[in-house]
Amino acid sequence: SLPLNVVGKSTPSLPAQERSSHEFAYHLPGSGFYTYYRPITCFKQEGVGQLDSINRLSINLPAIYKMPAPPILDFSVFYGDDEVAKEKLVEEVKKCCLDNGFFQIVGHRVPGELQDKVLQWVKDFFAQPQEEKDRVHKDFNTWNRGYERIGSQILEQGTNPDLKEGYFIGEEISTDHPYFIGKKLNSGPNLWPETMPEVDDFRATSMEYYTQMHALARDVLAVIAQTLDLKDDYFKEFTSGAVATLRYLHYPPQPADSDEKLARGIGAHTDFGSVTLLMQGDVDGLQVYDKDTNEWLDVVPIKGAYVVNLGNMFMRWANDRYISNLHRVINKSGKERYSVPFFYSGNPDYVIDCLPNCREEGQAAKYPPISVMDCVGGSYKASYGAAKVFKEQPKTKMECVGGAQPILAS
Numbered sequence: 001s002l003p004l005n006v007v008g009k010s011t012p013s014l015p016a017q018e019r020s021s022h023e024f025a026y027h028l029p030g031s032g033f034y035t036y037y038r039p040i041t042c043f044k045q046e047g048v049g050q051l052d053s054i055n056r057l058s059i060n061l062p063a064i065y066k067m068p069a070p071p072i073l074d075f076s077v078f079y080g081d082d083e084v085a086k087e088k089l090v091e092e093v094k095k096c097c098l099d100n101g102f103f104q105i106v107g108h109r110v111p112g113e114l115q116d117k118v119l120q121w122v123k124d125f126f127a128q129p130q131e132e133k134d135r136v137h138k139d140f141n142t143w144n145r146g147y148e149r150i151g152s153q154i155l156e157q158g159t160n161p162d163l164k165e166g167y168f169i170g171e172e173i174s175t176d177h178p179y180f181i182g183k184k185l186n187s188g189p190n191l192w193p194e195t196m197p198e199v200d201d202f203r204a205t206s207m208e209y210y211t212q213m214h215a216l217a218r219d220v221l222a223v224i225a226q227t228l229d230l231k232d233d234y235f236k237e238f239t240s241g242a243v244a245t246l247r248y249l250h251y252p253p254q255p256a257d258s259d260e261k262l263a264r265g266i267g268a269h270t271d272f273g274s275v276t277l278l279m280q281g282d283v284d285g286l287q288v289y290d291k292d293t294n295e296w297l298d299v300v301p302i303k304g305a306y307v308v309n310l311g312n313m314f315m316r317w318a319n320d321r322y323i324s325n326l327h328r329v330i331n332k333s334g335k336e337r338y339s340v341p342f343f344y345s346g347n348p349d350y351v352i353d354c355l356p357n358c359r360e361e362g363q364a365a366k367y368p369p370i371s372v373m374d375c376v377g378g379s380y381k382a383s384y385g386a387a388k389v390f391k392e393q394p395k396t397k398m399e400c401v402g403g404a405q406p407i408l409a410s
């Protein structure tokens with residue numbers, strides 16, 4: 001772990017090892033101060049504190065930044081031959097899944113050049129005139145592809161429509177494909193912005209990235225399988241013929257004086273599917289709920305890293321043993337925020353039933369079996385339906401919908 005000087009902001013007169021506050025400032029010699037909002041293990045060593053091993057800082061950060069909330073894990077060991085290191089990775093992922101369902105990974109195989117190119121295309125797409133984006137509006141189809149305007153979705157009870165615009169991409173499925181004919185979850189042709197300059201490169205880059213994310217999602221699920229003492233290929237049938245959604249997102253800056261209880265980039269919610277892999281741009285705003293402190297923790301953008309979290313379907317699959325956790329976006333940075341989540345749903349016909357080792361002997365499963373399509377599809381419809389109702393009846397207080405859960409803190 002990396003040694004850092006520790007300064008207790010709330011109780012500066014106490015020695016580091018005696019402070020109980022979860023708010024600390026760290027100083028990295030030769031760089032700058034960082035603020036870290038998370039309970040930590042801190043011990044005194046000649047005036048120097050250290051992060052514990054699971055929260056170690058292993059990459060460079062800009063001079064003024066908050067420390068990342070979910071642990072950063074080195075995923076490169078998954079591809080290596082060090083069995084001890086692999087076992088440690090499995091244990092670290094397991095701890096995160098049991099704790100709050102979030103972790104971050106570096107050392108994956110997605111090329112940094114491809115990540116940068118995707119983020120630039122995201123900016124270019126949303127920089128188009130509104131009428132050009134509307135040419136590929138997702139309302140032109142029923143399989144969730146194309147552009148959505150700001151305010152199209154509500155994911156949190158009692159808030160205004162989300163302050164974000166998006167663009168949805170999926171597997172390029174033709175109209176004679178069995179998934180399209182059978183109206184399977186989010187299955188159909190993509191809706192490309194044909195009038196956009198260099199659209200062929202936009203399309204090729206997007207689909208290359210989509211393919212890379214499918215591979216990474218399978219690798220992450222292989223590790224998660226091992227956290228449950230299952231073989232690393234346990235999810236092979238689930239991932240065969242899987243559907244997923246790549247979503248380009250743009251969060252315009254919110255006014256500094258806007259009411260955070262009503263106006264949010266995206267309201268507090270949990271994701272619908274199995275796992276989500278999020279690439280952030282360089283502007284923060286993502287927050288994860290921490291049940292131990294009843295607070296929201298900032299997830300600082302780390303270049304090249306992926307924020308990984310479990311969705312509602314996986315929590316159900318694991319009989320509530322693993323956590324699908326609340327998160328939200330509030331963009332008061334004064335800057336445009338861009339991010340690229342990849343939502344992995346799985347084979348739409350696969351039946352989700354209680355996973356092995358997720359209930360005690362003789363204990364009944366909490367949930368009946370359900371197909372991926374039924375589990376995820378209903379949540380999509382509910383969250384978009386809520387925004388439509390809000391616009392028709394703007395003074396009506398919305399009920400908790402889709403993947404949203406009761407809000408515990410604000």
